[in-house]
Amino acid sequence: MPINLSPSKTKGDFFRQNQREILISFCALLAVLVSWLFPNKLFGETFWSSFFLFLVFPGLIIFFLLKESLKNFGLSWGNFRNGLLYSGALIIIFVLINYLIISNPGLRGQLPVAPGIAGNYWYFLFFELVLVLPLHFFWEFFFRGFLQFGFEKKLGAYSIFPQALLQTVLGLRGSWLVASLIFSSSLSAGFIARQSRSIFYSFVFSWIISVSLDIMIIRAIHQLAK
Numbered sequence: 001m002p003i004n005l006s007p008s009k010t011k012g013d014f015f016r017q018n019q020r021e022i023l024i025s026f027c028a029l030l031a032v033l034v035s036w037l038f039p040n041k042l043f044g045e046t047f048w049s050s051f052f053l054f055l056v057f058p059g060l061i062i063f064f065l066l067k068e069s070l071k072n073f074g075l076s077w078g079n080f081r082n083g084l085l086y087s088g089a090l091i092i093i094f095v096l097i098n099y100l101i102i103s104n105p106g107l108r109g110q111l112p113v114a115p116g117i118a119g120n121y122w123y124f125l126f127f128e129l130v131l132v133l134p135l136h137f138f139w140e141f142f143f144r145g146f147l148q149f150g151f152e153k154k155l156g157a158y159s160i161f162p163q164a165l166l167q168t169v170l171g172l173r174g175s176w177l178v179a180s181l182i183f184s185s186s187l188s189a190g191f192i193a194r195q196s197r198s199i200f201y202s203f204v205f206s207w208i209i210s211v212s213l214d215i216m217i218i219r220a221i222h223q224l225a226k
Contacts (some may be wrong), residue, residue: 020066024150027061031142032166038172043114043131054142062146063187068125068225073145086192087205094185094209101177102216110175111217117217128211135209142204143167143186145191149152158191 005096015022031053040046062068098225101107117124143163151159164186189202196202 012124018154019066021154023061024146027058027157028142028147036168040073043127045145047131050138054138055196058142058146058224060193073141073149074193074199075141075145076199078196079202080196083192083196083198083201086195087156087201090188090192091205091208094188095212097190098149098209098213098216101190102213102220107177108220110177111213112178113214113217113221118215124214124218128214132210133207136207137203138157140189140206144189144202145199149199154207157167157194160194163190 035049035053038049040049059070062070062073101111113126117127143166147163147166148159151162155162164183167186168179168183171179185206189206192202192205193199
C-alpha cells in the first residue's frame with residue numbers, strides 16, 4: 001500500500017501562507033466599515049476621518065505590523081512615461097464623459113456639489129486645493145496603495161477589482177450615477193497605478209477629474225441662474 005508522504009494542506013498552512021493578505025483585508029474592511037457606520041455630514045469631518053482611517057491607520061499597519069517599505073505600496077515615482085501617458089489619456093476620456101453627463105439635465109441633477117463653492121471663487125480654490133486635494137491622496141494611498149498593491153502579490157491584475165468595489169461602497173448613499181462614477185474612476189485609477197507602479201499618477205488623475213466635474217456643475221448652475 002503506497003504511503004503519501006507529502007504534507008497535507010491545513011487551515012494553519014493557509015493562514016501562514018496568506019497572513020499578510022488576511023491582515024490587509026481585515027484592516028481595510030475595518031476602516032471602510034467605520035467610515036460607513038459613522039458618515040460625515042461636513043467636509044471638515046470627512047477630511048479628518050479620512051486622514052486617520054485611510055492614511056494614518058494603514059501607514060501604521062505597514063510600518064509596525066507588515067514592516068515593509070512604502071515603495072511596496074506605490075509611494076515612488078515608478079514609471080513616469082506610463083504614468084503620464086495613461087493618466088493623461090484617461091483624464092481626457094473622463095472629462096468628455098463628465099461633459100456629456102452635465103449636458104443632460106436629468107443626470108446633472110443627480111450630482112451633488114459642495115455648498116458655497118459655486119458662489120465664491122476663493123472658497124472654490126480653498127475647497128479644491130486645501131480639502132479635496134489631500135482627500136484624494138488619502139483615498140489613493142488606502143485604495144490603490146494599501147489595498148491594490150497589498151493584494152497584488154496574490155491576485156495580480158485582479159487586485160484592481162477589490163479596491164474599486166470597496167471604494168464604491170462608500171458612495172452607495174448617493175445616487176446610482178455617483179456610485180457608477182466612483183466605480184469606473186476607481187478601476188481607471190487602479191489601472192494607472194498598476195501600469196505606472198505608483199499611486200502619484202492615479203492621484204493626479206482622480207483629483208483632476210473631480211475638480212473638472214465641479215467646474216462643469218458650477219458652470220451649469222450659473223448658466224441656469226441667468
